[in-house]
Amino acid sequence: MAKTKRAALYLRVSTDGQSVENQRLALQAVAAQRGWSVVAGYDDNGISGAQGRDRRPGLDALLRPVAASMWRWSGPWTGWAARWRI
Numbered sequence: 626m627a628k629t630k631r632a633a634l635y636l637r638v639s640t641d642g643q644s645v646e647n648q649r650l651a652l653q654a655v656a657a658q659r660g661w662s663v664v665a666g667y668d669d670n671g672i673s674g675a676q677g678r679d680r681r682p683g684l685d686a687l688l689r690p691v692a693a694s695m696w697r698w699s700g701p702w703t704g705w706a707a708r709w710r711i
Contacts, residue, residue: 632656633665635687641671 634652636645645668656663667683678685 630661631664632661634663636668638670639673
């Protein structure tokens, strides 16, 4: 039997007046449809996508394990998602 793939979600909106909740719901639905288990979520609320990683703590927290080869990108939908290599 195959292991359940584990997914981490990255969610971001540019202004404080917006919410990442619709992104969260959409990505959770994709994960459920594919049989993935969402094990982590990272978000940057009110931070422009033009900002560097040093000003986006949620993105930095997601990418640190990527640099250590713990995550493998599975592609963006309405936000970014990654999955464990194991």
